[in-house]
Amino acid sequence: MSETIKKATRESFGEALVEIAKTNPNVVVLDSDLAAATKTQIFKNAFPDRFFNCGISECNMIGVGAGLSTTGKIPFVASFAMFSAGRAFEQIRNSVAYPNLNVKIAGSHAGISVGEDGATHQCCEDLALMRSIPNMTILNPCDHYEMQAAIKAAAELKGPVYIRLGRLAINSINNNDDYKFEIGKGIELKSGNDITLIATGLPVGATLSAAKLLEKDGINARVINIHTIKPIDKEIIIKAAKETKYIFTIEEHSIIGGLGEAVCSVLCENNPTYVKRIGINDIFGQSGAAEELLKHYKLDDVGIYQTVIETL
Numbered sequence: 001m002s003e004t005i006k007k008a009t010r011e012s013f014g015e016a017l018v019e020i021a022k023t024n025p026n027v028v029v030l031d032s033d034l035a036a037a038t039k040t041q042i043f044k045n046a047f048p049d050r051f052f053n054c055g056i057s058e059c060n061m062i063g064v065g066a067g068l069s070t071t072g073k074i075p076f077v078a079s080f081a082m083f084s085a086g087r088a089f090e091q092i093r094n095s096v097a098y099p100n101l102n103v104k105i106a107g108s109h110a111g112i113s114v115g116e117d118g119a120t121h122q123c124c125e126d127l128a129l130m131r132s133i134p135n136m137t138i139l140n141p142c143d144h145y146e147m148q149a150a151i152k153a154a155a156e157l158k159g160p161v162y163i164r165l166g167r168l169a170i171n172s173i174n175n176n177d178d179y180k181f182e183i184g185k186g187i188e189l190k191s192g193n194d195i196t197l198i199a200t201g202l203p204v205g206a207t208l209s210a211a212k213l214l215e216k217d218g219i220n221a222r223v224i225n226i227h228t229i230k231p232i233d234k235e236i237i238i239k240a241a242k243e244t245k246y247i248f249t250i251e252e253h254s255i256i257g258g259l260g261e262a263v264c265s266v267l268c269e270n271n272p273t274y275v276k277r278i279g280i281n282d283i284f285g286q287s288g289a290a291e292e293l294l295k296h297y298k299l300d301d302v303g304i305y306q307t308v309i310e311t312l
Helices: 009-023 041-046 058-069 081-087 089-097 112-117 126-131 144-156 204-215 234-243 259-270 290-296 301-311
Strands: 027-031 051-053 074-080 104-108 137-139 161-164 187-190 195-199 221-225 228-230 246-254 275-280
Touching: 009 027, 009 041, 009 104, 009 144, 027 041, 027 058, 058 074, 058 081, 058 089, 074 081, 081 089, 081 104, 081 126, 112 290, 126 137, 126 161, 126 228, 126 246, 126 259, 137 144, 144 161, 187 204, 195 204, 195 234, 195 259, 195 301, 204 221, 204 246, 204 301, 221 234, 228 259, 234 246, 234 259, 246 259, 246 301, 259 275, 275 301, 290 301
Parallel strands: 027 051, 027 074, 074 104, 104 161, 137 161, 195 221, 195 246, 246 275
Antiparallel strands: 137 228, 187 221
């Protein structure tokens, strides 16, 4: 069985790029002078002739990536989520998604777990921004193994993809022996028939731990990992709503426009169900250690557990 690995998904991203590039000569990487932080430096060291530092010019970087894709290349363009999804939104919309070009956009340092970088760099709006763009596929892997599989899948998929990366090192919950990654398909990590906890990205591990705490109170929680925000797995969500009484969504993102609202949209149209969204409640973050911020915003296991108990 694969070992448990504690690693930031941004590092797993850099390593995965090298692996797919070994067999796919069309993979190229662009960065906006943040290679050490986004971990594209790993790719640069392995394939220096296929790495392009576009400088602090994220909008231009998206345009360069769009141009490279028209020549048959598969560009992965990376920066902090606040810049790659936020600052370059117009270029992503008009230069990549509108012509449906084969560009992969990585948003690193997403969410409040960026920590001491503070509110200006803690992008909790990127999923909402990317969800609003037609033709866009959105991946939010929860650990090392899922990120590796997601990058491979993104490279094989034709069309624009946004991939969310985290700064904080987290323990893996998946393994390479029996894990199957499929774009658009959620994964049931724990069975349960009382309530359903639907999580994405970094909080997936804490959600599993929260489910164990709930068991002590006699609450049997189903846990679902949604690694693809768009297209979202409607089938697994509707099934959970029919088989359990309440739905809780957990995300390191604003409760506006992210996983919670995606799940609500599915259920409103197909199986009206009570949904409690757990995330960043329409406020900006603040500076502090990542673990302390996750605790403060109740996105650790105890916080998730308490919110579920209070809601029930």
